[in-house]
Amino acid sequence: MLKNQRAVIAGKKSWGNDYFLFSLEAPVISRKSKPGQFLMVKITDNPYPLLRRPFSIHARNKHNIEIFFQNTGVGTSMLSQKQRGDKIEILGPLGNGFHIGERSESKKASLIGGGRGAAPLYFLACELVKKNINVTVFYGGKSSEDLPIASKFKKENIRTLCSTEDGSSGFKGLVTDLLETELKTDTPSLIYACGPEGMLKSLSKISKKHQIPAELSLESIMGCGFGACWGCVKKIKKGNTAEWHKVCEDGPVFSAGDIIWD
Numbered sequence: 001m002l003k004n005q006r007a008v009i010a011g012k013k014s015w016g017n018d019y020f021l022f023s024l025e026a027p028v029i030s031r032k033s034k035p036g037q038f039l040m041v042k043i044t045d046n047p048y049p050l051l052r053r054p055f056s057i058h059a060r061n062k063h064n065i066e067i068f069f070q071n072t073g074v075g076t077s078m079l080s081q082k083q084r085g086d087k088i089e090i091l092g093p094l095g096n097g098f099h100i101g102e103r104s105e106s107k108k109a110s111l112i113g114g115g116r117g118a119a120p121l122y123f124l125a126c127e128l129v130k131k132n133i134n135v136t137v138f139y140g141g142k143s144s145e146d147l148p149i150a151s152k153f154k155k156e157n158i159r160t161l162c163s164t165e166d167g168s169s170g171f172k173g174l175v176t177d178l179l180e181t182e183l184k185t186d187t188p189s190l191i192y193a194c195g196p197e198g199m200l201k202s203l204s205k206i207s208k209k210h211q212i213p214a215e216l217s218l219e220s221i222m223g224c225g226f227g228a229c230w231g232c233v234k235k236i237k238k239g240n241t242a243e244w245h246k247v248c249e250d251g252p253v254f255s256a257g258d259i260i261w262d
Contacts, residue, residue: 236250
């Protein structure tokens with residue numbers, strides 16, 4: 001059941017002016033949350049910006065829930081200026097998340113995140129580890145500045161491989177190229193990913209090529225977050241046909257082989 005509440009910002013961490021991590025006091029939402037689900041956040045009580053913004057659930061404990069985001073526009077810029085002790089209105093948990101532990105053969109998983117797309121993968125990685133699934137995180141960005149939460153994965157003793165397009169940290173190139181290199185010697189039983197569409201499209205091809213099941217969390221602009229406005233649709237295969245599905249309500253996580261990209 002959805003919960004709408006005003007949550008206190010219990011903690012704030014920033015990396016320059018680009019990336020931010022908020023800890024929000026929201027015990028009811030926290031207890032109900034699953035990896036891959038998200039929140040709709042009301043940025044301000046003022047009329048502008050009118051629409052809420054979607055944020056993946058990054059982590060949780062008994063009382064708090066975390067969101068990790070990048071300053072990319074008006075809404076996130078305004079949100080980034082909030083301080084500890086401020087209150088924001090949140091709605092959640094929303095959407096259908098990643099499937100965990102439902103495949104008996106899933107003993108090894110590769111998690112791929114591009115930039116801010118790594119946001120839901122920390123929560124997912126921690127839950128997979130609890131189920132004794134061997135996890136490797138592939139974390140990519142344009143430069144080392146786009147990898148601020150790499151240390152969080154490493155702190156949990158989760159194998160973390162980084163890539164940067166400029167070569168400033170780890171493998172030089174795209175994170176999908178890093179994955180392809182790793183697949184030459186190590187094959188996971190399942191792939192999970194979140195990031196820009198180009199990356200996810202490439203991962204769909206990699207998944208098909210290597211016959212590795214993959215679950216992809218799609219990023220989309222959303223109006224409501226619960227399926228009322230039809231503002232975030234994507235064509236998804238259903239049997240022998242293709243139908244428009246709402247990313248917010250039916251997703252944001254879909255099987256790679258079911259997503260129609262073109």
